[in-house]
Amino acid sequence: MICKTNTVATLFAAALIMTASVAVAADVVTVHYYNQAGIGSKALHEAIVMANRAFVAAHITVRWVNCHTEESAPSCSGETGPGVYEVSVIGAAPDGSGAKLPHFAMGHALVVPKSNSVYARIFLPRVAQYAEKVGVPVASVLGYAIAHEVGHLVLGTPEHANFGLMKAVWSRSEAHLLVSGRMDFDPHSVKILRNRLVGR
Ligand SMILES: [Zn+2]
Numbered sequence: 001m002i003c004k005t006n007t008v009a010t011l012f013a014a015a016l017i018m019t020a021s022v023a024v025a026a027d028v029v030t031v032h033y034y035n036q037a038g039i040g041s042k043a044l045h046e047a048i049v050m051a052n053r054a055f056v057a058a059h060i061t062v063r064w065v066n067c068h069t070e071e072s073a074p075s076c077s078g079e080t081g082p083g084v085y086e087v088s089v090i091g092a093a094p095d096g097s098g099a100k101l102p103h104f105a106m107g108h109a110l111v112v113p114k115s116n117s118v119y120a121r122i123f124l125p126r127v128a129q130y131a132e133k134v135g136v137p138v139a140s141v142l143g144y145a146i147a148h149e150v151g152h153l154v155l156g157t158p159e160h161a162n163f164g165l166m167k168a169v170w171s172r173s174e175a176h177l178l179v180s181g182r183m184d185f186d187p188h189s190v191k192i193l194r195n196r197l198v199g200r
Contacts (some may be wrong), residue, residue, distance in 0.1 A: 029055075029197070030063045030084045031150055032076040037091035037124040043139040044089070050143025051150065054165055054183060058190045060197065062150070085153045086119045087146055093123045106130060106145045109152035120149035134175040144183050151185060154193055161186040 035044055048064050055062045067076035076086075094101050094108070101108055106127050109120040122145050124138075131141040144165060151166050152158060160168035164186035167174055177183040185193065 028061045028063050028083070029150075029154055030065060030079070032065045032067045032079070032084065032086045033146070034067050034086070034088040037089045039089060039124060039138075039142070043137075043142070046137070046139035047143035047146060050140055050181070051147040053181065054144065054147040054185060055150075057184045058193060060154075060193060084118075085150060087122065087149060087153075088119070089122045089124055089142065089146075091124050093125050104130075106141075107149045109149045109158065111153060111156055111158075118153045120146075120153055122146055122149060130170075134178065136175075136179050140178060140181070144178055147183075151189065151193070154196060155189065156196065161189050164189070 033044075033048065035041075039047075044066075048066075052062055052064060065076055065079075094105070104126065105123065107120060107122045109118075111118050122142065124142070127142050127145050128138050131138040134141075148165055155166075160166055164174070164177075165183050166185060166189045170178070174183060
């Protein structure tokens with residue numbers, strides 16, 4: 001069920017430090033994801049499945065690596081370099097300091113050229129808030145929020161599309177796509193993503 005207001009949308013922001021692009025060295029994108037929000041493993045798995053769906057639709061292969069946060073979990077710190085990205089799901093929304101993020105932002109991608117350190121964070125409270133507003137499972141919103149931020153990382157830009165997954169603010173139309181599991185990258189974003197992966 002979709003919220004009847006036209007303000008259901010949300011919300012991403014991305015920051016780009018410098019303007020150089022980040023080269024991607026392999027056909028397969030690797031995403032290390034960290035559960036720092038205490039979300040259940042089942043819900044997190046469902047979210048990753050949803051996120052992966054968007055990349056599969058774009059014919060892009062993503063290797064998702066669950067890095068956990070517990071001591072018993074595998075460390076992902078040894079795997080770095082081009083084509084390796086880090087996404088953390090955190091349990092608190094930003095406090096307004098640091099990057100200038102909209103108060104409704106569900107996530108943030110930070111690209112740091114030259115260091116090959118490319119990170120994104122997902123703010124679980126904002127994800128949950130949006131999920132409640134549009135009446136869909138948190139895992140679904142979380143998955144597409146992760147896909148959106150990974151999209152920024154692979155694209156190497158904070159720019160947004162006019163519609164679809166990479167739209168800055170998800171409106172009612174995107175919410176419908178989210179509910180039906182058909183929230184995909186727009187064709188232009190797919191073209192850029194694939195060019196960055198194939199044209200290396
Ligand atoms: Zn964004």
